[in-house]
Each structure stands twice: as C-alpha cells, then as structure tokens.
Amino acid sequence: MVDLNDVALFISVASAGSFAEAARRLGLPANTASRRVQELERELGVRLMQRSTRRLVLTDAGQRLFAQCAGQIETLTSATQEIAEGNSSPSGRVRVALPADFFYIVPVDVMGEFLAANPRVRLDFVLSDERADLLGENIDVAFRIGKAIEPNLIARQIGWTGASLVASPGYLDVHGEPDAPADLSDHECIAAPTNPTGYTIWRLDGPQEQVEVAVRGRFHANSIQAQLGAARSGLGIALLPCAMVAEDVTAGRLKVVLPEYGLHRVGVYLVYLNRRQLPRAVGAFIEFTSAKLLETKLIEPLASLI
Numbered sequence: 001m002v003d004l005n006d007v008a009l010f011i012s013v014a015s016a017g018s019f020a021e022a023a024r025r026l027g028l029p030a031n032t033a034s035r036r037v038q039e040l041e042r043e044l045g046v047r048l049m050q051r052s053t054r055r056l057v058l059t060d061a062g063q064r065l066f067a068q069c070a071g072q073i074e075t076l077t078s079a080t081q082e083i084a085e086g087n088s089s090p091s092g093r094v095r096v097a098l099p100a101d102f103f104y105i106v107p108v109d110v111m112g113e114f115l116a117a118n119p120r121v122r123l124d125f126v127l128s129d130e131r132a133d134l135l136g137e138n139i140d141v142a143f144r145i146g147k148a149i150e151p152n153l154i155a156r157q158i159g160w161t162g163a164s165l166v167a168s169p170g171y172l173d174v175h176g177e178p179d180a181p182a183d184l185s186d187h188e189c190i191a192a193p194t195n196p197t198g199y200t201i202w203r204l205d206g207p208q209e210q211v212e213v214a215v216r217g218r219f220h221a222n223s224i225q226a227q228l229g230a231a232r233s234g235l236g237i238a239l240l241p242c243a244m245v246a247e248d249v250t251a252g253r254l255k256v257v258l259p260e261y262g263l264h265r266v267g268v269y270l271v272y273l274n275r276r277q278l279p280r281a282v283g284a285f286i287e288f289t290s291a292k293l294l295e296t297k298l299i300e301p302l303a304s305l306i
Contacts, residue, residue: 002040002043002044003036003039003040003043005036006036006037006039006040006043007040007065007069007073008073009022009026009033009036009037009040010037010040010048010062010065010066011066011069011070011073012025012026013033013037013049013056014049014056014058014062014066014070014135015070015135015138015273016138017055017056017135017136017137017138018055018056019033019034019037019056021138037049044061044065046059046061047059047061047062048061048062048065049062055136057136058135063152066135067152070273089118089119089120090118090120090121090279090280090281090283090284091120091121091280091281092120092121092122092279092281093121093122093123093124093140093281094121094122094123094124094140094141094279094281094282094285095124095126095137095138095139095140095141096123096124096125096126096139096140096141096142096143096285097125097126097128097132097134097137097139097141097142097143098125098126098127098142098143099127099128099129099143099224100127100128100129100223100224101129101223101224101225102127102143103127104224104225104244105241105243105244105298106292106293106296106298110292110296111123113288113292114284114285114288114289117288118281118284120281121281121284121285123285126139129222129223134153134271134272134273135152135273140272140279140282140285141270141271141272141282141285141286142270142271142272143268143269143270143271144268144269144270144271145161145266145267145268145269146266146267147267149269149271150271152273153271153272153273154271154272154273155269155270155271156269156270156271156272156286156290157267157268157269157302158268158269158270158289158290158293158294158299158302159267159268159290159293159294159299159300159301159302160265160266160267160268160299160300160301160302161241161242161243161266161268161298161299161300162241162242162262162263162264162265162266163239163240163241163242163262163263163266164239164240164242164245164249164256164259164262165184165204165237165238165239165256165257165258165261165262166231166237166238166240166245166248166249166254166255166256166257167231167234167236167237167238167254167255167257168231168232168233168234168253168254168255169252169253169254169255170234171188171231171234171235171236171237172255172257174234175187175188177257178237178257178258180258181204181206181211181213181258181261182213184202184213184215184237184258185213185214185215185216187215187217187236187237188217188218188219188235188236188237189202189215189216189217189236189237189238189239190217190219190220190221190227190230190231190235190236190237190238191215191216191217191220191227191238191239192220192221192222192227193220193221193222194216194220198216199214199215199216200214200215200216201213201214201215202214202215202239204239204258204261204262204263205261205262205263205264205265206260206261207260211261217235217236218235218236219235219236224240224241224244227240228240228244228245228248231245231254232248232253232254237257239262239263242262243297243298243299268293268299270286270289270290272286
C-alpha cells in the first residue's frame with residue numbers, strides 16, 4: 001500500500017526543486033526526505049526523479065504523478081493552513097519571474113506598496129527574457145504575453161496589450177515614412193538578435209489580416225529598453241509595447257508609423273502551477289499586480305477590446 005504521506009512529500013520536493021529545500025520547509029532532515037521518496041519509488045516500481053548535484057528533474061512518471069496529485073495535495077494543505085491561520089495576513093516568500101525590462105515599465109515603488117500592505121511577505125524577482133521553468137526554478141507566479149502557455153500551467157488573463165511601430169522624427173526626416181508594411185524591408189529596423197541572415201520576421205496585425213514582413217537593420221538588442229533607446233537615437237524603426245512608448249510619443253520624441261499596423265489584442269497573463277488553492281501570499285500578489293497594471297493603464301482591461 002502506497003503511503004499517501006510519501007506522495008505528499010514527493011509533491012513538496014518537486015515543488016521546492018530540491019530535497020534540502022523541501023525538508024527545510026517541512027522540518028525534516030534532508031536524508032529522511034530522500035529516503036522516503038526512494039521508498040515511494042520502490043513501492044511504485046518506477047523512478048520519479050533524476051537526481052544530480054545541481055537539481056532534480058522529474059521523469060515522465062514523476063511528471064504524471066505530480067500533474068495528477070499536486071492539485072489534491074495542495075487543496076488538503078491549503079484547507080488545513082486556512083483553518084490554522086484563521087484570519088491571519090498573507091505570509092511567506094513569493095518567487096516571481098518577470099521580463100528583464102519589467103521595472104523599466106512598472107515603477108519599483110509599486111511593489112513597495114505591496115510590501116507595505118503585506119509586511120509578512122517577501123518578494124524574490126527573477127528578471128529574464130528567457131521563459132522561466134516554474135517547476136524547475138521553484139517559481140510561484142510568472143508573467144506571460146501571448147497565447148503560448150505551457151499546458152501544465154494555469155493561466156489567468158489579466159488584460160490586453162499591444163505594440164506600435166515607432167521611429168524618431170530625425171530618422172523619418174532622413175529616410176521618410178513607410179507607406180505600407182512591405183516598405184519596412186527598405187528601412188533600418190530595430191529588433192532582437194537574429195539568425196545569420198540578419199532578417200527578422202515581423203507579424204503585424206492590420207486592418208484586414210495579419211501580414212508578415214522580413215526586416216533587418218544594423219542595431220539589434222535582446223532588451224526592449226535598449227531597443228527603445230535606439231529608436232529615440234534615430235537608429236531605425238522599432239516595434240515596441242504601446243505602454244512603453246506612450247510618453248515618448250506624447251512628448252514628440254517618437255512618432256508612430258503605419259498606425260494601422262502593429263500587435264493588437266495580445267493577452268497578458270499571470271501563470272502558476274497550483275490548480276486549486278493558491279498560497280495566500282501568492283494570491284495576494286496576483287490580485288495586487290493585476291489591479292495596479294490596470295490602474296496605471298499599462299494594460300487594457302479584458303472588456304475593453306471585446
């Protein structure tokens with residue numbers, strides 16, 4: 001008979017990403033946690049984890065067991081925690097994965113408001129344009145833009161965003177404005193680093209349908225903030241988030257070109273692993289961040305573009 005306590009321990013280890021961290025959270029010796037997971041593997045007759053000195057990786061069997069049991073274990077854990085905590089305030093660490101340039105768009109003092117309102121919560125931010133592995137990196141919640149959401153994640157759409165084609169008045173004075181998307185191929189275009197051909201494919205939403213255009217330029221950067229700086233400096237046309245360029249457009253430092261083309265109605269999501277009851281601190285962070293992004297008009301509300 002499989003010991004359900006060992007199944008719960010396996011879920012804890014998988015969520016924490018290591019035996020040491022899971023044992024610390026549960027108040028167990030790390031060797032005890034490892035031994036009990038090994039006993040579970042022997043009972044089931046399959047290996048659930050590949051162990052190395054750096055990290056744990058779930059096998060196919062381990063992924064299936066985690067997917068089928070994590071929700072139920074989380075529900076039981078959360079129910080007991082809720083009873084034990086009563087009306088206590090959110091507490092604990094919330095580990096958040098965000099794009100590298102997130103705090104160039106969202107002021108850091110917004111998070112100061114959250115911490116002031118939740119003095120028992122600690123925020124750990126992982127800032128990278130690489131897509132975070134929530135399970136492998138022990139991430140509680142991550143920011144996603146677009147529809148490509150991993151099937152093992154729960155995605156909560158919090159609004160919409162978009163991107164516009166912009167360039168500096170100085171660049172347009174010298175090179176002229178494109179009259180159609182195809183003209184972008186003849187312009188200096190600022191984008192992320194590309195393959196050896198030097199071309200990037202921009203898929204632009206238009207009045208009737210999506211169009212594709214191959215663009216290239218002499219300045220590439222994998223940072224949205226660097227691309228914005230290049231556009232301000234007159235190095236070419238960039239495709240940048242509307243919220244990020246709004247102030248520059250209003251001030252006249254940038255001008256929108258081909259205003260009917262860009263990225264329209266792009267979903268903004270917060271994603272997480274837990275299927276049922278979220279830890280109270282994670283739920284509080286999700287609610288606060290969603291409200292602040294809408295309040296500051298960095299994203300459009302869901303109903304606005306439907």
